[in-house]
Amino acid sequence: MNWGSFSAFLHMGGYAFYVWSSFGLSFLFLALELLLLSSRRRTLLKRLGQIQRLNASRGSK
Amino acid sequence: MNMLAWILRRDLLLAMRRKSDVLTTLFFFVIMVSLFPLGVGPEPQLLKAMGPGVLWVAALLASMLSLGRLFAADYADGTLEQMLLCPESLALIVLAKAAVHWLASELPLVLMAPLLGLQFGLPGDALWVLTLSLLLGTPVLSLVGAIGASLTLGLRGGGVLVSLLVLPLYIPVLIFGAGAVDASTSGLGAGGHLSILGALLVLALLATPKAVAAALHISLE
Amino acid sequence: MSKINLYKFASPATFYGLAGQMIPGFAVLSAILFAIGLYISFFVAPTDAQQGEAYRIIFIHVPAAWMSMFIYVVMAVYAGVGLAFNTRLSAMMAQALAPTGALFAFIALFTGSFWGKPMWGTWWVWDARLTSQLILFFLYIGFISLQSAIDDPRRSDRAGALIALVGVINVPIIYFSVKWWNTLHQGASISLTKAPSMAHTMLAGMLIMAVACWTYTIAVALFRVRLIILERERHATWVSELLEDAK
Numbered sequence: 001m002n003w004g005s006f007s008a009f010l011h012m013g014g015y016a017f018y019v020w021s022s023f024g025l026s027f028l029f030l031a032l033e034l035l036l037l038s039s040r041r042r043t044l045l046k047r048l049g050q051i052q053r054l055n056a057s058r059g060s061k
Numbered sequence: 062m063n064m065l066a067w068i069l070r071r072d073l074l075l076a077m078r079r080k081s082d083v084l085t086t087l088f089f090f091v092i093m094v095s096l097f098p099l100g101v102g103p104e105p106q107l108l109k110a111m112g113p114g115v116l117w118v119a120a121l122l123a124s125m126l127s128l129g130r131l132f133a134a135d136y137a138d139g140t141l142e143q144m145l146l147c148p149e150s151l152a153l154i155v156l157a158k159a160a161v162h163w164l165a166s167e168l169p170l171v172l173m174a175p176l177l178g179l180q181f182g183l184p185g186d187a188l189w190v191l192t193l194s195l196l197l198g199t200p201v202l203s204l205v206g207a208i209g210a211s212l213t214l215g216l217r218g219g220g221v222l223v224s225l226l227v228l229p230l231y232i233p234v235l236i237f238g239a240g241a242v243d244a245s246t247s248g249l250g251a252g253g254h255l256s257i258l259g260a261l262l263v264l265a266l267l268a269t270p271k272a273v274a275a276a277l278h279i280s281l282e
Numbered sequence: 283m284s285k286i287n288l289y290k291f292a293s294p295a296t297f298y299g300l301a302g303q304m305i306p307g308f309a310v311l312s313a314i315l316f317a318i319g320l321y322i323s324f325f326v327a328p329t330d331a332q333q334g335e336a337y338r339i340i341f342i343h344v345p346a347a348w349m350s351m352f353i354y355v356v357m358a359v360y361a362g363v364g365l366a367f368n369t370r371l372s373a374m375m376a377q378a379l380a381p382t383g384a385l386f387a388f389i390a391l392f393t394g395s396f397w398g399k400p401m402w403g404t405w406w407v408w409d410a411r412l413t414s415q416l417i418l419f420f421l422y423i424g425f426i427s428l429q430s431a432i433d434d435p436r437r438s439d440r441a442g443a444l445i446a447l448v449g450v451i452n453v454p455i456i457y458f459s460v461k462w463w464n465t466l467h468q469g470a471s472i473s474l475t476k477a478p479s480m481a482h483t484m485l486a487g488m489l490i491m492a493v494a495c496w497t498y499t500i501a502v503a504l505f506r507v508r509l510i511i512l513e514r515e516r517h518a519t520w521v522s523e524l525l526e527d528a529k
Contacts, residue, residue, distance in 0.1 A: 002324070002325060002327075002328060002329060003325075009324070012335040012336075012338070013329065013334045013335035013336075014334065014335070015334060015335045015336035015400055018336055018339065018396045018397065018399060018400050019335060019336060019338050019339055019396075021396055022339045022342055022343070022392075022393040022396040022397070023320075023339075023342055025389075025392065025393075026342050026346065026389045026393060029385060029388070029389060030385070030498065033381070033382065033385055033502060034502070037502065037505055037506060037509070040509060041505075041509055044509055044512060044513060045512075045525070048512065048516055048521065048525055049525055051516070052522055052525050052526075208444075208445075208448055212428060212441045212444060212445060213428070213431070216431050216432060217431070218431060219431075222427060222428060222431055225420070225423060225424045225427055225428075226424040226428060226445060228420070229417050229420040229421050229424060229449075229452075229456070230448070230449075230452050230456075232417060232456055232459065232460070233452075233455050233456055233459035236459045236460065236462065236463045237459060237462075240462075240463060261455075268451075272444065272447075272448060275444060276441070276444050279437060279440040279441050279444060280437065280441065282436075282437065
């Protein structure tokens with residue numbers, strides 16, 4: 001264990017801003033990528049569903 | 062080989078007919094270089110230090126701006142498609158076109174560069190090295206640029222796209238070109254830089270025509 | 283026999299299902315490895331005598347930098363295979379890897395900057411490693427924007443493949459020229475990766491984080507390649523059957 005207390009852990013020997021920004025932003029960006037991908041999947045499926053329904057209704061006429 | 066001579070002649074003739082294109086590139090280069098002293102101030106020491114880099118970056122941009130002309134006209138009137146079909150090796154045709162592009166768009170810059178170098182207070186030796194480095198380096202720009210030009214043929218926003226594709230690939234030439242002049246002004250001798258530029262040129266001559274030929278096939282299929 | 287199998291998996295329809303089965307495994311593995319890696323980075327690896335706690339940034343910076351280079355090479359290999367054997371799927375894989383590679387290049391850039399501020403006193407130093415990382419980022423941007431500018435999927439695949447191959451040949455040339463440039467204009471004195479005393483724990487931490495990033499990349503790329511397959515094959519019957527089943 002490196003850290004005497006939780007606040008020492010957060011303090012990062014005075015480099016808290018740099019260390020936590022690096023890790024925080026990195027994981028934020030990774031999470032953002034996942035979020036964007038899942039929203040892209042949702043819109044794509046919705047659009048494909050719409051196209052299919054359109055084709056089906058056209059076919060039945 | 063006959064074909065090659067024919068393309069060289071034809072393209073040169075076309076380039077000469079459109080002198081304004083050649084002059085536009087040249088004046089772009091001159092204006093761009095002249096803007097820097099206005100931007101950073103007339104301090105001679107600073108200008109002397111910046112000169113090689115500024116001249117080289119301006120040459121890079123000017124060469125990039127003229128890339129559109131490399132294939133665009135032939136693409137528009139269908140000549141390029143005929144060239145793809147002709148039995149002569151496409152790589153050789155590409156080489157000829159790149160050579161003409163260099164003669165028409167970049168050789169004038171190379172000849173103008175020492176004059177602009179004077180404005181930046183570069184000493185005599187450095188001017189020689191500058192010209193020599195540009196002579197060795199600008200053909201690489203034409204060849205590498207041809208890859209970008211051929212890949213973006215007929216695309217909307219092709220011009221800006223070319224810059225994204227091609228400028229990162231220009232970096233080694235910029236480093237060794239401007240570095241050669243820097244080395245000579247600081248008394249280190251530019252031999253090493255110039256020989257690396259020569260090596261880059263040989264590499265580009267060997268590798269890029271085939272890549273451009275492949276790119277043309279991709280773009281015109 | 284094996285040839286038939288390979289072709290079977292190289293068909294987008296089959297691969298769509300296969301990728302769907304593989305994603306959860308890689309995602310879980312990546313989460314576990316990130317947890318272990320972060321534990322090592324913060325609790326096992328001791329404080330550095332010279333750089334204090336700020337050096338812990340390398341546990342994200344170095345793996346991200348490795349990944350950005352590695353993904354570019356993998357992307358170029360996929361692109362080359364796609365170009366040589368005309369397999370659509372490998373071109374789609376190359377396309378699916380590019381955004382994640384660019385993301386890692388970007389992460390490597392700003393974490394390098396966050397490390398540089400306390401160490402060098404400035405946010406940005408034109409040292410060889412950061413500069414070539416920046417250029418790699420530009421190469422990714424070029425690849426992505428070329429592919430997205432071309433509407434015809436076949437041309438887009440092949441043009442992207444060519445520029446990826448040209449890029450991968452140029453990366454070493456660019457790297458060495460940047461290095462040469464940097465040594466001439468005197469290099470930075472502290473290096474991000476020059477390992478201090480406790481090299482072993484550090485290396486272990488960086489490797490585990492790198493593998494975590496790699497499994498993350500696999501999961502994300504598979505996810506993205508499924509979307510690309512769906513977009514491209516939206517007129518195929520298997521897609522409409524799939525949508526029918528999903529209802």
